[in-house]
Amino acid sequence: MxxxxxxxxxxxxxxxxxxxxxxxxxxxxxxxxxxxxxxxxxxxxxxxxxxxxxxxxxxxxxxxxxxxxxxxxxxxxxxxTNSPVANFNGRLYNLPFNMNTFYQLWGTRTPAEAEEMLKKQRAEYASIECPANFEEQALKLCGRDIYETLIKGYTEKQWGRPARELPAEIIKRVPVRMTFDNNYFNDxxxxxxxxxxxxxxxxxxxxxxxxxxxxxxxxxxxxxxxxxxxxxxxxxxxxxxxxxxxxEYRSLKFDTKVIDTPNFQGNAVVNYTSADVPYTRIIEHKHFEYGTQPKTVITYEYPATWSEGLEPYYPxxxxxxxxxxxxxxxxxxxxxxxxxxxxxxxxxxxxxxxxxxxxxxxxxxxxxx
Incomplete structure (x- = not known):
């Protein structure tokens, strides 16, 4: 025994x-x-x-x-409630894609106006019948503005390769909300x-x-x-x-800093979606638990190609x-x-x-x- x-x-x-x-x-x-x-x-x-x-x-x-x-x-x-914000070239956008996002992108104020803009954006890529890669699939689903502002750079950093080299099935759909609801999850x-x-x-x-x-x-x-x-x-x-x-796996590297201020970015998660910023997001941990500490702690998150010695995070x-x-x-x-x-x-x-x-x-x- x-x-x-x-x-x-x-x-x-x-x-x-x-x-x-x-x-x-x-x-x-x-x-x-x-x-x-x-x-x-x-x-x-x-x-x-x-x-x-x-x-x-x-x-x-x-x-x-x-x-x-x-x-x-x-x-x-x-x-x-997870309500991340995206930073693209210094401008802020709400995630997931909702009425706040569309107002920030196009100045649309009603669901009808936002739907019309999305329809125009998608129409440019209607000729793509069978998307051959991630980029074609994303453009067909949401059009150029959303793709280039909020998807392309972030995804390429995340996966460590150009969007045109990624399979189309990675992005099967783009969740779009015609409400002013910043809650990232539907759960x-x-x-x-x-x-x-x-x-x-x-x-x-x-x-x-x-x-x-x-x-x-x-x-x-x-x-x-x-x-x-x-x-x-x-x-x-x-x-x-x-x-x-x-x-194969994707890995992550973290750079954590103590900042002598009670509030660094006003949100738990801010994504950086432009390709020229090497990290994908900054996490400010105190906001997960509504902290009131005099200092704050932030973490820069960098995607990395996995190799022995690194943690394997994503298949x-x-x-x-x-x-x-x-x-x-x-x-x-x-x-x-x-x-x-x-x-x-x-x-x-x-x-x-x-x-x-x-x-x-x-x-x-x-x-x-």
Missing amino acids: KKYDYLIVGAGLFGAVFAHEARKAGRKCLVIDRRDSTGGNIRCESIEGINVHKYGAHIFHTDKKEVWKYVTRLVEMNRF PYQGIPEGGYNRLIDALLEGTETILQLDFFSRRDELCSLADKIVFTGRIDKYFDYRAGRL VNNERNNAIAAEYRQMARSMGNVIFGGRLGQYAYFDMDDTVDEALKLAEKEMGN
Whole structure:
């Protein structure tokens, strides 16, 4: 009989939710993580009394009522609403594209005027029947003004390549609102845990044995021998020793500064959409929790090509990578005692609510056995 029912590799949101459910069901788990802290990419760090989102802005939003109820049983959520602003060459525009945005672009005051402008803009590209790339698709969907002001530069920085080299399917639609509503998400539930995300992770991992600064691959055989099953939330290609090839990721670099002013930009997130600005956005963390501290903390976020030593944040879901990922998923299905979960383990872009939902489904499946 092995010491643990489950070895959970990764103390991020997926691993923590699964561990919480397994412990409630009477299973014994060991959670390990190579970092020196729990929480994965939702980890917060206190600077000047402000909960700083260490690995980029995270806003919890969902249309899944059960997921919202699950999270709010563990922590109190505040009423934060994500209403980002875009800065293009010094001019500010509201996001997502709504009546405020159209007024700022064209001076239109009514939905009818805005619809007419959009119709004219789109008409210029009506001859593009089958868009061959991201740029053609975006121009067909929204016209030149929105594309060049708010989409092109930001997207090219995000993906590290020209828009004409990106697949058209990346932008399947452009959400347009004919209201003066700056709420970025349509989901009915949205907020930030009061006191930061660490409280959520601490609540999930309470009572579960956790070892930090332990790299699974440095003691792989020994660790695998400890548990009946492994829940692996790291890179699936690395687990299989890159047998089918290396998957691509996009990474991020952060430059965080303390500013001796109570309010730097007046908003939690300001996107910089022009190509000549190297960062994609500035995050002012105190606005996530309505902070009144005398100083503020801001983070410049720079997209980066992923390489060993950097954190892999986003899967690059192009044809090549999807084919490689499919091979790894096939290999995973043949593993009787290893389960792959989370953004890296499943090579999928998950929002936080998707991550919670996936972990709960896995736990229900496992605990029902």
